[in-house]
Structures are given as structure tokens and as C-alpha cells.
Amino acid sequence: MKRFAALFTALDQTTKTNAKVDALAAYFTAAPEDDKLWTIALLSGRRPKRTVVATRLREWAADRAGLPLWLFEECYPIVGDLAETMALILPDATRDSDRSLTHWIGEIRALAKLDDPEKRARILDAWDQLPKIERFVFNKLITGGFRMGVSQKLMTRALSRATGIDEPDLAHRLMGDWQPDSTSFESLILTHDPEADLSKPYPFYLAYQLDGGPATLDAPPGDWAAERKWDGIRGQLILRGGNHYLWSRGEELMTDRFPELARLIDHVPPGTVLDGEVLAWKDGAPLPFNALQKRIGRKTVPKALLRDAPVILYAYDLLEWDGQDIRARPFDDRRGLLEDVASGVPEDMPLRLSPLVSFDDWDRLAKIRDGSREHMSEGIMLKRRDSPYRDGRKRGDWWKWKVDPLTIDAVMIYAQQGHGRRANLFTDFTFAVWDGDQLVPFTKAYSGLTDAEFRKITAWVRKNTLERYGPVRQVTPQHVFEIAFEGIQESPRHKSGVALRFPRMSRWRHDKPLSEANTLADLKDMLAAYG
Amino acid sequence: MAESLLSFTDRGIYCAAGDFFIDPWRPVDRALITHGHADHSRPGMGRYLATGAAAPVMRHRLGDIAIDTIAFGERRQINDVIVSFHPAGHVPGSAQIRVEHRGEVWVVSGDYKTTPDGLSEPFEPVRCHAFISECTFGLPVFKWAPEDDVRAELNDWWRRNAADGKTSIIGAYALGKAQRLLTSVDPGIGPILTHGAVENTNTVMRHQGIALPDTLRVTPDMDPKAQKGALVVAPPSALGTPWARRFGPSSTAFASGWMAMRGVRRRRAADRGFVISDHADWPGLNAAIAETGAERIFVTHGYTSIFRRWLESQGYDAAIVETEYEGESLDAAEPEDAA
Numbered sequence: 058m059k060r061f062a063a064l065f066t067a068l069d070q071t072t073k074t075n076a077k078v079d080a081l082a083a084y085f086t087a088a089p090e091d092d093k094l095w096t097i098a099l100l101s102g103r104r105p106k107r108t109v110v111a112t113r114l115r116e117w118a119a120d121r122a123g124l125p126l127w128l129f130e131e132c133y134p135i136v137g138d139l140a141e142t143m144a145l146i147l148p149d150a151t152r153d154s155d156r157s158l159t160h161w162i163g164e165i166r167a168l169a170k171l172d173d174p175e176k177r178a179r180i181l182d183a184w185d186q187l188p189k190i191e192r193f194v195f196n197k198l199i200t201g202g203f204r205m206g207v208s209q210k211l212m213t214r215a216l217s218r219a220t221g222i223d224e225p226d227l228a229h230r231l232m233g234d235w236q237p238d239s240t241s242f243e244s245l246i247l248t249h250d251p252e253a254d255l256s257k258p259y260p261f262y263l264a265y266q267l268d269g270g271p272a273t274l275d276a277p278p279g280d281w282a283a284e285r286k287w288d289g290i291r292g293q294l295i296l297r298g299g300n301h302y303l304w305s306r307g308e309e310l311m312t313d314r315f316p317e318l319a320r321l322i323d324h325v326p327p328g329t330v331l332d333g334e335v336l337a338w339k340d341g342a343p344l345p346f347n348a349l350q351k352r353i354g355r356k357t358v359p360k361a362l363l364r365d366a367p368v369i370l371y372a373y374d375l376l377e378w379d380g381q382d383i384r385a386r387p388f389d390d391r392r393g394l395l396e397d398v399a400s401g402v403p404e405d406m407p408l409r410l411s412p413l414v415s416f417d418d419w420d421r422l423a424k425i426r427d428g429s430r431e432h433m434s435e436g437i438m439l440k441r442r443d444s445p446y447r448d449g450r451k452r453g454d455w456w457k458w459k460v461d462p463l464t465i466d467a468v469m470i471y472a473q474q475g476h477g478r479r480a481n482l483f484t485d486f487t488f489a490v491w492d493g494d495q496l497v498p499f500t501k502a503y504s505g506l507t508d509a510e511f512r513k514i515t516a517w518v519r520k521n522t523l524e525r526y527g528p529v530r531q532v533t534p535q536h537v538f539e540i541a542f543e544g545i546q547e548s549p550r551h552k553s554g555v556a557l558r559f560p561r562m563s564r565w566r567h568d569k570p571l572s573e574a575n576t577l578a579d580l581k582d583m584l585a586a587y588g
Numbered sequence: 589m590a591e592s593l594l595s596f597t598d599r600g601i602y603c604a605a606g607d608f609f610i611d612p613w614r615p616v617d618r619a620l621i622t623h624g625h626a627d628h629s630r631p632g633m634g635r636y637l638a639t640g641a642a643a644p645v646m647r648h649r650l651g652d653i654a655i656d657t658i659a660f661g662e663r664r665q666i667n668d669v670i671v672s673f674h675p676a677g678h679v680p681g682s683a684q685i686r687v688e689h690r691g692e693v694w695v696v697s698g699d700y701k702t703t704p705d706g707l708s709e710p711f712e713p714v715r716c717h718a719f720i721s722e723c724t725f726g727l728p729v730f731k732w733a734p735e736d737d738v739r740a741e742l743n744d745w746w747r748r749n750a751a752d753g754k755t756s757i758i759g760a761y762a763l764g765k766a767q768r769l770l771t772s773v774d775p776g777i778g779p780i781l782t783h784g785a786v787e788n789t790n791t792v793m794r795h796q797g798i799a800l801p802d803t804l805r806v807t808p809d810m811d812p813k814a815q816k817g818a819l820v821v822a823p824p825s826a827l828g829t830p831w832a833r834r835f836g837p838s839s840t841a842f843a844s845g846w847m848a849m850r851g852v853r854r855r856r857a858a859d860r861g862f863v864i865s866d867h868a869d870w871p872g873l874n875a876a877i878a879e880t881g882a883e884r885i886f887v888t889h890g891y892t893s894i895f896r897r898w899l900e901s902q903g904y905d906a907a908i909v910e911t912e913y914e915g916e917s918l919d920a921a922e923p924e925d926a927a
């Protein structure tokens with residue numbers, strides 16, 4: 058664990074990308090094979106399952122430190138991290154050991170079968186032989202909250218440097234349904250056999266935000282294909298060997314959540330991989346995101362929901378055709394083949410082609426973009442016609458040109474402290490609009506301000522607290538913020554009757570007095586127009 | 589009930605029997621001062637009394653003041669009470685103030701640190717009936733590592749940066765923390781540069797006979813890039829400013845007890861955080877309080893409500909006193925030399 062803890066420390070102590078890649082590459086060169094595999098697993102979100110409930114851990118840590126539980130509970134929100142709080146209060150280790158990362162993960166997983174007193178004994182024993190940072194890492198693993206601040210992209214770059222294998226190739230090898238138990242570093246990374254895993258997806262190509270509008274692009278309109286940007290779930294549908302697999306962008310297998318897509322097996326030839334958007338769809342048009350939301354997070358789908366919110370794959374790219382990886386071919390070619398595939402699928406099947414929108418110049422496209430919300434769309438996607446299908450987020454060939462967010466001016470009425478990096482700062486706020494002379498809360502937001510602004514508002518909150526409700530402080534209604542959001546929908550669960558999508562603080566309206574904040578009627582008008 | 593020996597007023601801690609204040613925050617006639625930090629030693633007092641080692645910095649900061657000095661351990665009568673000053677281990681010259689009246693003894697801790705740092709006069713516990721204690725780091729998550737470990741870490745960081753051709757810039761309070769860093773590092777690694785605020789305090793301390801390694805004041809006409817592999821000691825507020833950018837490629841660090849928390853360390857956007865504090869940690873606070881033998885404990889600046897509850901669970905009669913002292917502040921907006 059010392060080597061892994063040293064890696065963790067090196068990554069934690071720098072914000073510089075190159076230094077992170079250097080540290081990782083050095084680790085991937087020197088560490089034992091099984092530790093490398095586990096590190097890759099951890100960095101790609103394959104964390105070991107929790108085997109001890111947090112409540113027990115807190116009790117055992119407080120007890121071992123000779124502290125009452127209430128004192129532990131006071132420390133936890135201040136530190137902001139359970140694993141760290143435990144690591145800090147525990148007495149120093151009395152022994153030193155250097156077992157591997159794989160050993161400790163094995164220990165943690167083995168706890169699953171033990172009863173509480175046995176778990177306690179094992180964990181106290183571990184705490185007693187792990188010095189500070191190793192103990193913190195162990196606690197992170199055991200609480201299931203392990204993150205290292207390294208993207209999969211950086212990890213792939215480091216791994217590429219350590220193994221000499223190309224990044225895109227590695228990115229593909231790392232995809233899919235593998236677990237450290239089901240493979241080895243050797244067979245996953247070094248000797249990779251695509252036939253071995255029919256469900257393995259390709260890395261998704263992600264678009265960059267086009268901030269300056271299309272006039273800032275390096276090529277004329279004719280070089281670009283445009284589509285609407287859909288507000289669903291990005292999905293990769295794989296048809297191979299008589300089976301189908303649906304992957305999310307977060308590399309989650311979603312096949313069972315959307316059983317209606319199984320019907321496509323009879324109409325799309327095996328050896329086909331489609332990229333598109335999963336949308337709730339009815340009567341020839343997408344339903345609001347709200348409808349799809351009901352399907353997310355449901356592992357089994359009740360019949361009524363299948364009927365009320367049926368989904369389709371709105372396809373916009375073809376990655377594999379006739380069993381061949383065609384990602385290197387130009388977009389126009391792939392699109393042509395995609396249209397062929399789609400034309401063989403009957404109309405009542407859950408597969409449709411996301412249409413291209415035609416335009417001659419950027420002004421025309423800007424007008425089309427203005428109508429996005431009426432089409433249940435978030436804006437325009439631009440794809441370079443001669444570009445390959447790349448992996449990850451790469452600048453240059455795919456751009457998203459989103460419509461401007463909706464905004465509303467609201468009054469801050471509650472504040473709550475953040476945690477982790479933002480411990481000691483007030484970062485979570487509740488906002489309200491006027492309803493007559495009452496302020497009605499309608500949304501929370503916790504992002505969009507600079508650190509300096511958060512510090513400023515924190516100092517203000519401390520001096521302007523009216524009432525405390527546990528961690529929440531009611532503050533003097535005084536500050537007006539512009540809240541930006543992507544969508545609005547009806548919500549009986551909220552006092553205001555509406556819920557926003559992706560709300561964030563876009564501006565601190567120092568210039569606006571309290572009385573000029575928006576009203577509940579304004580929100581209801583937005584709901585009628587865009588909900 | 590008779591008036592207690594020390595009382596808490598809106599001007600500060602007051603002793604009626606001696607008619608003086610301790611570390612007052614509003615102008616009063618007579619002030620006994622624990623140490624020279626700005627939140628304890630304020631301008632506008634008629635007369636000041638402080639230790640001989642604390643006085644030079646106070647004169648430097650407050651200008652022409654009427655100040656009388658007292659040696660550690662010396663007993664002096666003021667009106668009906670006897671006062672004496674005892675090392676607090678916080679910064680050079682810092683004291684706890686003992687007040688005795690008809691056999692009743694109170695001690696005001698000021699800011700204190702129980703572990704020796706090689707620079708400040710080491711903390712001495714003082715027996716008393718009532719103890720007014722700071723509790724800046726009054727949570728069990730704060731446990732300082734041995735001084736030698738921290739020194740090794742610090743020198744490692746500097747040495748590695750020097751080898752990589754980088755300047756090491758560390759943010760630390762101009763009074764106390766900065767000098768402690770200077771006496772902790774290995775001057776053989778490279779030149780040590782100082783921000784003006786730090787160097788001014790260095791000059792005062794060298795004058796009073798405190799040994800510090802050689803340092804070089806950063807001035808506008810200095811070519812900072814000529815100082816290869818230097819360590820720069822500056823107030824925390826100077827980090828991230830154009831002043832700090834003149835040194836070219838650099839690694840930055842803060843030295844503070846708050847650096848014990850990873851979240852704070854990451855928020856401060858420095859490359860490194862060294863857990864170096866001039867205040868007592870959890871074991872230090874508990875040991876100090878136990879050693880006073882006091883039954884009544886008043887806690888000021890820090891995690892007061894949590895610490896009070898803890899003390900009560902340990903059998904003390906504990907209360908919170910609201911003061912205007914500031915603990916170890918981390919945010920740039922605060923006065924740089926307040927601690």
C-alpha cells in the first residue's frame with residue numbers, strides 16, 4: 058500500500074496535468090500487475106462494494122480514539138469527509154506493514170461474510186498497522202468513496218506511456234463490463250482479444266461547447282453537418298452475436314432498463330454498433346425529459362410506464378458495420394451507412410434516425426437554433442463531414458452549440474456549508490421568488506460563483522443569520538442572484554410547483570434591489586412556455 | 589456573590605482589583621499584553637505592560653507607546669493584585685498572564701503552544717483556580733506531528749524544488765511563524781529571500797538577540813531569477829499576487845494548522861500545505877488545561893461550543909467567553925499578522 062499511497066499523495070499534491078501523468082506512468086511501470094489492474098479499476102469507477110455500514114465505522118473509530126460519538130459527529134461536517142475524519146482522530150499505528158493494495162482490497166471484500174464483532178476486529182487491526190495516508194486511503198476504499206482527481210483520459214495517457222500501446226486503442230480496451238476478478242492486467246491491457254467480450258463498447262466521442270458561435274470555426278458551413286442536440290441519455294447500442302447491449306456514456310450497462318430495444322435484434326444485422334440518444338418518444342415526437350427521468354434508475358420497468366414513456370434510440374452515428382470497426386471512416390460515409398441500416402427497420406420499431414438539418418449559412422443555422430426549445434432540443438450539434446469518430450473529449454470535429462439558458466432573478470434565503478474542498482464555505486443556497494409579499498423557495502443552487510465570491514458571501518452569511526435549522530441557516534433576504542437553468546417542469550413535490558434542470562448561479566446581481574427579483578407568476582409563465 | 593477576579597467586558601478582559609485590562613480590543617488606561625499579534629496587542633492604550641522579549645515587536649508595530657517591561661516569572665504588584673508573566677510557547681516573548689488576589693489565582697493563556705519549536709520560550713504550565721484558554725484547534729482531528737518530521741518534510745520539499753530549478757514560496761505569518769520556519773530549514777539548500785513584512789520583523793528580532801539565519805530582503809531592484817533554488821518566506825496574502833510571480837517557475841506552500849484538513853489544503857490552491865501551527869493541538873490543549881489544576885475553564889476563540897461541551901464531559905466547569913481574538917486565520921482578507 059505504500060507505493061499506492063505515495064501515488065495518491067503525488068496526485069493530491071499537484072494540480073498540474075503533466076505531473077499527474079508522470080506520477081501515474083511511473084506507477085504503471087513499477088507496481089505489481091494485480092495492483093496496476095486494481096488501480097485502473099479504481100480510476101475507472103470500479104470500486105469495491107461497501108462491506109461495512111458507515112455508522113459502525115464511526116462508532117468503532119470514535120471508540121478506538123477514546124472519544125464520545127457526539128464529538129466525532131461534530132468533527133465530521135467540519136472535516137467534510139468521513140474517511141479523513143476517522144484517519145485524523147485515530148491514534149497513531151503501533152505497527153508497520155507493507156501489504157499491497159490488492160491485499161487490502163481483498164481484506165475489505167472479505168468483510169462482507171463476517172459478523173460485526175469480526176469486522177470490527179479486522180478493521181481495528183488494519184488501522185493499527187497503517188500509517189496516516191495509507192490509513193486514509195484504506196478508509197476511502199472501505200467507505201466506497203474513493204476518488205483520485207484523475208480522469209480516465211489522463212489515466213489512459215499514463216498507461217499508454219508505460220506500455221507503449223496507443224491511447225485510442227487502450228481507451229477501447231478499458232471499456233466495457235470487466236472487473237478485476239474477471240480479467241488480469243495481461244489479458245485486459247497487453248494481449249487484448251476483441252472477440253472475447255461481445256458486449257465491449259467503443260469509447261464515446263464527446264463534443265466541445267462552441268462558445269463563440271459557428272463563425273469562430275476554422276471551416277466554412279459546407280464542411281459541417283448539423284443536427285439538433287437532444288435532451289435524452291447518450292447511448293451506444295451494440296448488436297453482436299444475436300444479443301444486444303446498451304451502454305451509457307458513464308459506461309454503465311443499461312440494457313435491462315430499456316427492454317423495448319430488444320425488438321431491434323430481428324431488424325438490425327449483427328455486427329452493428331449505433332451511437333445515439335435514448336429518448337422517451339410518443340406520437341412521432343420526443344417527450345419532455347421528465348418522462349425519461351421516470352425510467353432512469355429503474356432496473357425493472359412496470360408495464361404502465363412502458364406504455365406511458367416508451368423509449369427509442371434516436372441514432373446519429375454508426376461505429377461498427379458488418380462486424381467491422383468503421384470509426385476511422387469520414388462522418389459522411391458513416392452517416393450514409395447509418396441511413397441504409399435505418400431504412401431496413403420498420404417504422405414501429407424503437408429506432409429512428411436523428412435528421413440532419415440543412416442550412417446554407419450560419420445565419421440560417423442560428424435561426425434554426427432559436428427554435429430549439431419548441432423541438433424539445435437543447436441546441437445544435439455540428440460535426441465535421443470528413444472527420445473520423447474520435448474517442449473522449451477532443452477539440453475540433455464535434456461541437457455543441459447550445460441555446461442560451463433560461464434565467465430568473467431570485468433572492469437567497471437559506472445557506473448551507475459545503476464540504477470537502479469547500480468545507481468552511483457557504484456554498485449551497487436556496488432561492489426564492491416573490492408571491493405577493495411572500496418569498497417562495499423554488500430551487501437550490503451551489504455552483505457558478507468564484508471562490509472569491511463564495512468567500513465574500515460566506516462572511517456575509519455569518520453576520521446575517523436569522524435562524525439555524527441544523528446545518529441550514531436562514532439569512533436576511535437581501536441578495537439577488539441570476540439563476541440560469543436548462544429546463545423547467547411541473548413538480549407537485551415542490552412548494553413552488555416547479556422544478557428546474559441544472560440550476561446554477563450565473564450572476565450575483567449587486568445592481569438589483571430585493572424588490573426587483575422575479576415572481577412566481579414569471580416562473581409559471583416559463584413553465585407554460587417551456588415545460 | 590463577590591465580583592470575580594477577572595470579568596469579561598466589551599473592552600476586553602478586566603481585573604477590577606488591579607484596575608487593568610488584559611489584551612483589550614478598545615482603548616483603556618492600562619493594558620497587560622500577552623504577545624505582539626495584532627488581535628492581542630492593539631493601539632491606543634494609555635500604558636502597556638509586556639515581557640521584555642515581546643516589547644520590541646510591539647514598539648515596531650504600534651510606534652511610540654508607553655510600555656513597561658517585565659521578566660518571565662517576575663512578580664509585580666498592581667494595586668491589590670500580584671501579576672506575573674509565564675512562557676506561552678506561541679511566539680518569542682509570548683506569555684500567559686497570572687493574576688493573584690488574596691490567594692485566588694487566574695491565568696489568561698493568550699495564544700499558546702505546548703510543544704517546543706526551538707524559537708519561542710517553551711510553554712510552562714501554571715497552577716491556577718480559573719484558566720482562560722484559547723481553543724483555536726480544539727477538535728480531536730488536530731494532532732501535530734513531531735517537529736523533526738515537519739522539518740524533514742519542509743527541507744525535502746525545498747531541496748526537490750531547488751533540484752528542479754524551481755523557487756519555493758511559502759506563506760507564513762510575518763511574526764512568529766516566519767521566524768520559526770527560518771530556524772527550521774536547512775540554510776545549506778539555497779538562499780533564503782524574505783518579503784518586506786517578514787524582514788522587518790526579522791530585523792527587530794535580530795536586534796533583541798534572537799539568532800536567525802541570513803536572509804535577503806526582496807526589493808524592486810533585485811533580480812529574483814538570479815537567486816537559484818531560493819526559498820521565499822512571505823505573508824500568506826502575498827501568494828498568488830504579482831509579487832509572487834516575479835520568481836518564475838515555483839512551487840507554493842502554506843504553513844498553518846489548518847493544513848491538517850485536506851479540504852482546506854485543496855481549497856487554498858497551493859502546491860503543498862505544511863501542518864505547522866503556533867497554537868496548541870487537541871492533546872496540547874487537554875494536557876495544558878489538566879496541568880493548571882483549574883476547575884473553572886473559560887474558552888475563547890476557536891471551536892468554543894464543541895470544546896466547552898467536551899470539557900464539561902470531562903468534569904470541568906466550563907464556559908464560553910466571546911472575545912475579538914482571531915485564532916489562526918487563513919483567508920487573505922484578514923490582517924496578515926493577526927494570529
Ligand SMILES: [Zn+2]
Binds near residue numbers: 627628
Ligand atoms: Zn490570537
Ligand SMILES: [Zn+2]
Binds near residue numbers: 623625678699926927
Ligand atoms: Zn497570536
